Structure formats: C-alpha cells, structure tokens
Amino acid sequence: MIDVQDTAGPDAQERLAQQEHPEPRADGRPLSAGATVDGTALDAIAQRVLWLSCAIVDHANRGRPNTSGVKVGGHQASSASMVGIMTSLWFGGELRAEDRVSVKPHASPVLHAINYLLGDLDESYLPRLRDLGGLQSYPSRVKDPDRVDFSTGSVGIGATAPLWAAMSHRYLRDQFPETPLAGRFISLLGDAELDEGAVWEAITDPGARALGEVVWIVDLNRQSLDRIIPDVQIARLQGMFEAADWQVLTCTWGTQVTELFGRGEGGADLRTRLEDMPNEEYQRLLRSRPEELPDRVLGAAPSQALRELVGSLSEHELATAVRDLGGHDLPRLLETYRQIDDTRPTVIFAYTLKGRGLATEGHPGNHSALLTEQQLGDLAELSGMTLDDPWHRFDPGTPEAELVAQTARRLQRATPEPHPVETVPTELPWGHKAVTSTQAALGRFLSDLSRAAPEVGRRVVTVSPDVASSTNLGGWINKTGVWSPGERHDWFADDTERLLRWTEGSRGQHIELGIAEVNLVSLLGELGATWSRWGEPLVPIGTVYDPFVSRALEPWSYGMYAGGQSILVGTPSGVTLAPEGGAHQSISTPSIGLEQPGCTAWEPAFAQDLEWCLLDAISRIGRPDGRSAYLRLTTRPVDQSLADVSTDPALREERRRQVLAGGYRLRSHDQERVTLVGVGAIMPEVLAAADRLAELGIAAGVVCLTSPDRVFEALQARDELDADRGSAILDVILPRDRPAPLVTVQDGHPHTLAFLAAVRGDRTRHLGVTEFGQSSSVEQAYALHGIDVDSIVRAAAALAR
Numbered sequence: 055m056i057d058v059q060d061t062a063g064p065d066a067q068e069r070l071a072q073q074e075h076p077e078p079r080a081d082g083r084p085l086s087a088g089a090t091v092d093g094t095a096l097d098a099i100a101q102r103v104l105w106l107s108c109a110i111v112d113h114a115n116r117g118r119p120n121t122s123g124v125k126v127g128g129h130q131a132s133s134a135s136m137v138g139i140m141t142s143l144w145f146g147g148e149l150r151a152e153d154r155v156s157v158k159p160h161a162s163p164v165l166h167a168i169n170y171l172l173g174d175l176d177e178s179y180l181p182r183l184r185d186l187g188g189l190q191s192y193p194s195r196v197k198d199p200d201r202v203d204f205s206t207g208s209v210g211i212g213a214t215a216p217l218w219a220a221m222s223h224r225y226l227r228d229q230f231p232e233t234p235l236a237g238r239f240i241s242l243l244g245d246a247e248l249d250e251g252a253v254w255e256a257i258t259d260p261g262a263r264a265l266g267e268v269v270w271i272v273d274l275n276r277q278s279l280d281r282i283i284p285d286v287q288i289a290r291l292q293g294m295f296e297a298a299d300w301q302v303l304t305c306t307w308g309t310q311v312t313e314l315f316g317r318g319e320g321g322a323d324l325r326t327r328l329e330d331m332p333n334e335e336y337q338r339l340l341r342s343r344p345e346e347l348p349d350r351v352l353g354a355a356p357s358q359a360l361r362e363l364v365g366s367l368s369e370h371e372l373a374t375a376v377r378d379l380g381g382h383d384l385p386r387l388l389e390t391y392r393q394i395d396d397t398r399p400t401v402i403f404a405y406t407l408k409g410r411g412l413a414t415e416g417h418p419g420n421h422s423a424l425l426t427e428q429q430l431g432d433l434a435e436l437s438g439m440t441l442d443d444p445w446h447r448f449d450p451g452t453p454e455a456e457l458v459a460q461t462a463r464r465l466q467r468a469t470p471e472p473h474p475v476e477t478v479p480t481e482l483p484w485g486h487k488a489v490t491s492t493q494a495a496l497g498r499f500l501s502d503l504s505r506a507a508p509e510v511g512r513r514v515v516t517v518s519p520d521v522a523s524s525t526n527l528g529g530w531i532n533k534t535g536v537w538s539p540g541e542r543h544d545w546f547a548d549d550t551e552r553l554l555r556w557t558e559g560s561r562g563q564h565i566e567l568g569i570a571e572v573n574l575v576s577l578l579g580e581l582g583a584t585w586s587r588w589g590e591p592l593v594p595i596g597t598v599y600d601p602f603v604s605r606a607l608e609p610w611s612y613g614m615y616a617g618g619q620s621i622l623v624g625t626p627s628g629v630t631l632a633p634e635g636g637a638h639q640s641i642s643t644p645s646i647g648l649e650q651p652g653c654t655a656w657e658p659a660f661a662q663d664l665e666w667c668l669l670d671a672i673s674r675i676g677r678p679d680g681r682s683a684y685l686r687l688t689t690r691p692v693d694q695s696l697a698d699v700s701t702d703p704a705l706r707e708e709r710r711r712q713v714l715a716g717g718y719r720l721r722s723h724d725q726e727r728v729t730l731v732g733v734g735a736i737m738p739e740v741l742a743a744a745d746r747l748a749e750l751g752i753a754a755g756v757v758c759l760t761s762p763d764r765v766f767e768a769l770q771a772r773d774e775l776d777a778d779r780g781s782a783i784l785d786v787i788l789p790r791d792r793p794a795p796l797v798t799v800q801d802g803h804p805h806t807l808a809f810l811a812a813v814r815g816d817r818t819r820h821l822g823v824t825e826f827g828q829s830s831s832v833e834q835a836y837a838l839h840g841i842d843v844d845s846i847v848r849a850a851a852a853l854a855r
Contacts, residue, residue, distance in 0.1 A: 091145070091457065096145055096146060101411075102438075104137045104411055104437065108134070108412070111129065111183060116424075117181050126184050130409070135161075136161040147461075150465075153237035154203040155204070158206060161242065162193045162206075165200075172462040208608060208612045209246075210253050212616075213250075215580060222592075224265070226584050230473075230590045233589075239268050240271065244273050252609065255573050258568075259570065269394060269400045273381065301398055304402070304405075305405065306403075324351075324363055328376065344369040352364055382406060412433065471589050479510075480666070480710065481665065482506045486661035488695065491691050517567065519569050525623070525625050574596050582613065582619040582676075583617050595623060597623045599625070600687075603643045619680040621683045622683070623684075624643060629836070630688045630735045642803050656683060657687075657733050658687075686734060712786060715786075716759060716763070720757070721754070723754070724792075725753050727854040729794045731797070731798040731807060732759070732798075734800065736841055743847050746843065746847050747851070765783065788813045793814045796853075802823060803823060807822075822841065
C-alpha cells in the first residue's frame with residue numbers, strides 16, 4: 055500500500071509544471087498526463103463543474119412544476135465530493151478517448167456538467183434532470199443523451215462493470231484481433247458501495263488480478279445515505295484489496311496540511327491525531343464553530359508540541375488545514391495517477407468531504423439536502439456565475455475555454471464499425487437422441503452449432519461459475535478449450551483417465567469463474583455489450599443452477615438495462631431435481647423470467663424445441679433491437695417421440711414457428727371437455743394424464759408451451775392489431791370456437807400460467823409448486839407437490855363434470 059502524499063511531496067505541482075514533454079509509457083499513455091495543465095485554469099473548471107452540478111439538481115427541484123407532490127431528488131453533496139476527482143481525470147489530461155469510466159450513481163450531475171462543457175450535451179437538457187426524455191436520475195448508457203460509458207444505480211454492481219468490460223475486451227481481442235484497442239477501465243465509486251458483496255466477489259476472482267487496465271477510485275467521504283461510516287475502516291479496506299493482489303494507493307492529504315505535518319514534532323502529532331480519530335469525530339469537527347475548532351483538534355490529551363502548533367494558526371488556517379484532503383487537491387490527484395502500476399489492477403482511496411465547497415459540507419444529513427436559494431446564490435457568486443444565467447460557458451479565448459477545447463479534442467471517440475453476427479440457421483442438420491434431457495441437448499447443441507455454422511460458433515462464449523461439467527458443457531469445453539489471458543500449462547494432459555480436458559489459453563471459448571453467480575451474470579452483461587462498445591458482437595451463454603437464478607437476477611437485470619444481451623441457462627430446475635431436496639428447488643424462476651424486461655423466457659420440453667429456441671435466441675443477440683434470453687432446463691431424460699414432430703417439411707416448419715411463438719398443440723379433439731397445458735419436463739405426466747382421461751371418456755386436449763412469456767405477450771397484443779408480436783398463436787393453442795376448462799401444470803409456481811384464464815375466460819385449475827420439498831425420487835416429488843399424473847387427472851375430471 056502506497057500513500058501518495060509521501061511520494062509526491064509539497065513540490066509536486068512544480069515538478070509537474072517542469073515536465074512539458076513527458077515520455078510515453080509502454081501503452082502510449084504519457085508518464086504525466088497532466089504535466090502541462092494550467093493549474094489555475096483547472097481550479098476554475100473544477101469550480102464551474104461544482105456550480106453546474108448543483109444548479110442541475112436545483113432546477114430539477116425548484117425550476118419545474120411538480121403537481122404530484124413526489125420529491126424529485128438529486129444529490130448535490132455526493133456530487134461535490136467527486137468534483138476534484140472527475141475534473142482531474144477529464145481536464146487534467148489523464149483520460150484518453152479509449153478509456154471507459156463508470157461514475158458513481160449520485161455523481162451523475164457532475165458527469166453531465168463535464169459533458170456539457172465538452173460540447174457533448176445540449177444546454178436544453180441541463181434543467182431536465184429526472185424529467186421524461188431528459189437526464190436520468192443515475193448515469194444510463196442507453197437512456198441518457200450524452201456519453202455515458204456504464205450505467206450505474208444498482209449500488210456496487212455498476213462499480214464492478216468496468217472490470218468485466220476489461221475482461222470482455224481481452225477475450226474479444228484474442229478471438230477477433232482486429233477489434234479496436236481499449237484503454238483503462240475506470241470505476242469511480244463511493245466508499246459506502248464497498249459494503250456490497252458484489253464488490254468483493256469481483257475483486258477476488260482469479261481472473262481479475264491480471265487486469266492491469268482496471269483502476270478503481272474510491273470517493274472516501276466517510277458518509278453513506280443515512281449515517282457517517284463508523285470508526286476508521288481504511289486499513290481493513292486496504293488490506294482486503296492487497297490480499298486480492300491489487301495495487302493500493304491512498305491520496306489522503308492535500309499540499310497545505312502536508313506542509314503542516316512537516317513542522318517538527320507538533321506536525322507529526324497533528325497528523326497522528328487527524329488520522330486516528332474516528333470518522334464520526336472528524337465529521338463533527340468539520341461542523342464546529344470557529345472558536346470551538348482548536349479544542350476539538352487538540353482532543354483530550356494533546357502534546358505540548360501539538361498545542362503550540364495549533365495555537366500558532368488562525369481560525370481560518372486551522373479550518374482550511376483540517377479540510378485539506380487529497381481528493382480535492384488536483385495536483386495531488388494527478389501525482390497519484392502517475393503511480394499506477396499497469397501490470398495489475400489498482401484501487402485509489404481518495405479522501406474527500408461530502409458536500410465539499412457547499413454550505414452542507416460534512417453535515418451527516420446532507421445526502422439529499424438541497425441548498426437554499428440564498429446558499430445557491432452565494433455559490434453562484436463564488437463561482438463567477440449568476441442565477442439568471444446559470445449555464446454560461448467559459449468565454450472564448452480564456453485559458454479555461456482553451457483547456458476545455460483541448461480536452462474535447464483529446465476525448466473524441468470514433469464510432470466502431472459494426473460487424474453483425476453472421477446469419478444464424480433456423481435448424482441444425484442432425485437429429486437428437488431418442489431419450490434425452492434438455493440439459494444434455496444443450497451440450498450437444500453447442501458442438502453441433504460450431505460444425506453447422508462455424509462463423510456463428512466462433513462468436514459463442516460460454517461462462518459458468520464452476521459448474522461447467524455438471525451443466526453439460528464438457529463436450530464443448532473439450533472441443534474449444536478454456537479461455538485465459540495467457541497460456542497455462544496443463545498438468546493433467548497425460549492423465550488418460552481424465553474425461554474433461556481443461557486446456558487453457560487465449561483461444562478458448564469457455565470462461566470459468568469461481569462460485570459466484572453475481573460475477574457470472576455481470577460478465578455475461580459485458581460480453582453481451584461488445585457489439586456496441588467495439589463493433590464486434592459475441593454470443594454469451596451462461597449456465598447456472600436454476601435455484602440460484604434469483605441470487606443472480608439483479609446484476610443480470612442491470613446488464614440488460616445497460617444494453618448487454620446474453621443467454622442465461624438455468625439448469626437443472628424445479629423439483630425435478632428431487633434428490634437434491636428443497637434447498638435446490640427453483641419455484642419462482644418461471645415467473646421471474648416472464649416478468650424480466652428485455653428478455654424472453656423459454657422452458658422447452660423436448661430437444662428439438664430447445665434447438666429452435668436457442669437458434670432464435672442467438673439470432674437476436676448483438677444488434678440494436680436485440681434481446682436476452684433465459685432458458686429453464688432439466689436433467690430429466692424424456693422420450694423425444696412424445697414431441698410428435700412431423701417429417702413433412704411444411705408441417706415441420708409450421709411446428710417450428712409455433713414453438714417460437716410460445717407453444718403448440720399436441721392433441722386436439724372436436725368435443726374437447728378439458729384442455730391440459732404443460733410446460734417443460736412435466737410434459738410426460740401431462741400426456742399420460744390425457745391418456746387416462748380418454749379411458750374415462752373425457753376428451754382432453756394437450757398444449758405444450760415453450761414460452762409462457764411469448765404467449766403472455768400475444769395476449770397483451772391481441773387487441774392491438776400488432777401482428778408482429780404473434781397474437782395469432784392464441785387461436786392455435788386455445789381456439790375461441792372450442793372453449794374448455796383449463797388445467798395448467800408446471801414444475802414451478804402455478805401463478806405463472808394463471809393469465810391463460812383470460813384468453814377465453816375459461817374455468818381453470820393451476821397445478822404447480824408452492825411449498826419447499828425434501829429429498830426424494832422424481833415421482834415422489836411430483837406426488838408431494840400435486841403435479842403427478844393422478845393429481846392432473848383429478849383436477850381435470852373435476853372441471854369436466
């Protein structure tokens with residue numbers, strides 16, 4: 055761990071100014087990107103950014119009519135603590151056009167203020183924070199009108215995204231060397247975000263330690279939403295990053311107070327006193343009246359040397375000294391960036407004040423506090439602005455205007471040339487085993503796809519959290535290998551008994567992570583965004599045990615919100631995983647899939663259905679109107695003849711279209727007294743129940759749904775005359791002229807299919823899983839939860855009376 059104040063020294067600014075022509079590093083980045091920056095101009099820009107960010111929030115709350123009475127909100131104090139860090143990065147010359155930056159959610163006004171000064175945001179948007187069609191509440195890569203590299207807002211998730219983007223770019227360059235180069239991947243995050251487990255899961259992943267292009271800068275303002283972060287936690291945080299083999303830099307103090315620290319024994323005691331006091335005491339010190347401050351700094355038992363030093367300072371000098379933190383000292387920050395080791399990831403802890411430069415500075419309740427009109431007027435005067443003309447840019451010809459123009463030219467980014475995914479076949483030329491599971495069919499599909507459509511297959515990348523072999527990716531991995539940033543020796547290459555060949559290298563197409571579902575889906579999201587970042591689409595397919603989809607849902611949802619497109623396979627699923635017991639049952643995942651925006655959920659019963667669904671899902675990846683997909687599979691072997699797929703080309707194509715529309719009829723009767731609707735692995739029981747009902751003289755139709763999600767969309771679109779959304783499928787599976795009671799059956803929560811009652815207004819009985827189970831056989835589990843043949847027959851017979 056390096057404290058940069060010790061390596062920089064009070065003459066850092068002078069040294070920077072002397073280096074007019076810094077030599078480039080190996081990666082082409084100048085040794086001191088900020089060497090020729092006019093310090094006075096940089097300070098003026100920082101003050102203007104502070105003003106603009108506060109004015110943006112103020113106009114959102116006071117400048118627009120608000121008839122609902124709902125608070126608009128915004129974060130002036132959280133923005134203020136980031137102004138120095140972001141100004142030094144953008145205008146200090148550190149950023150390149152190729153760099154990507156994730157900005158902490160509550161500092162979005164700072165990002166928009168910077169983009170406005172750079173000419174990347176029209177002035178008309180500045181009063182429209184949190185307004186429909188205006189600036190989003192938090193940075194949004196796909197919804198904001200200006201340049202936003204990463205969506206944030208899901209605390210901790212957006213902070214880790216640059217790490218996964220860096221890994222995705224490394225993989226992409228290995229597979230497609232013509233991919234544009236990238237620079238650093240920088241996360242700007244608040245220290246309270248470090249409470250999130252996703253952060254620690256990410257930094258400890260073995261693949262992260264090789265990513266020297268990753269830089270995190272922690273806004274260490276020691277406040278969270280409701281409180282001051284207790285005690286002094288910096289040593290613990292530093293140690294956790296160091297244990298993960300990250301470089302740790304700390305930018306604690308500014309130039310002025312560092313000079314005081316050098317004044318003999320009293321200076322050393324002052325430093326010890328300020329660094330040892332708990333966060334709460336330091337924050338209280340900031341809010342003290344001037345006459346109280348000396349006693350609060352001295353504490354209970356000060357040394358004589360400390361008394362003499364504090365006594366020699368005026369109230370103003372002392373107040374300035376205790377606020378002189380490294381995260382607001384622009385030369386200190388620039389010097390800190392020079393210490394970055396590009397051979398491993400780096401974290402910089404930059405000490406800041408929440409609300410720096412505002413009347414709310416350091417107040418424990420300042421998180422959502424707004425400046426009063428008088429306080430805003432005072433800030434305007436200090437910033438050389440007026441309330442009547444809040445958006446004034448720097449006058450042409452001034453040093454500030456020239457520095458802004460230089461920065462805008464330096465950060466111009468070319469639009470990547472798109473390379474769409476090659477045409478995806480609608481069907482593969484090989485059949486399927488007579489008895490197989492959908493999970494086994496997945497593994498075979500991946501190998502067959504590479505044979506049938508090699509250009510599509512080379513874009514596939516599979517990811518799993520240490521469950522590759524148990525989710526049937528073994529054959530695929532044996533064929534393509536495991537990706538790693540560099541070649542690794544295979545110590546088991548001569549083991550003749552090994553079935554899974556775990557060959558690692560830069561050309562592999564499978565990425566294996568540790569057991570952390572959050573990492574899996576976070577990486578999926580960034581692999582699924584390469585098409586829009588660098589013009590080269592990938593087809594990311596992640597496998598995870600379906601019971602753990604819920605654990606991974608928030609970061610996967612975040613990835614889709616941020617524009618990532620991927621395929622998540624949850625397998626095995628449901629109580630069909632009976633021997634594993636209740637802890638490994640997935641009950642709510644069918645509903646989750648149906649309700650997830652930007653995603654189509656599938657639960658095919660048969661291998662051929664799975665093939666058609668997967669090919670369709672792949673064809674929708676890596677394009678502006680693309681969608682993600684979630685597939686729920688099982689390990690239960692099923693007789694494939696039950697699918698009754700015609701060999702006639704025309705009828706086969708009709709079945710394929712119905713599968714993709716959401717479902718199809720397996721049995722129909724003119725005098726249908728009840729209709730059985732099944733999904734996924736439960737279809738053998740549904741068909742057996744139909745046979746039993748026929749023996750009882752009850753004609754039962756059978757519907758096999760492949761995607762309740764698609765069928766629900768069709769129901770929503772039925773009265774919208776929107777043929778593109780496939781509403782015609784409703785008359786295929788539930789024709790209006792043949793109404794009958796419905797029994798729906800699913801290895802999941804029964805409410806997932808409850809909407810089917812609205813298709814024709816039928817009486818319904820919904821069978822499914824609503825309770826935790828226990829270890830058992832599949833047959834016992836189905837009986838326990840009432841989804842076995844007997845339960846289906848009883849429900850159908852009761853409705854058919």
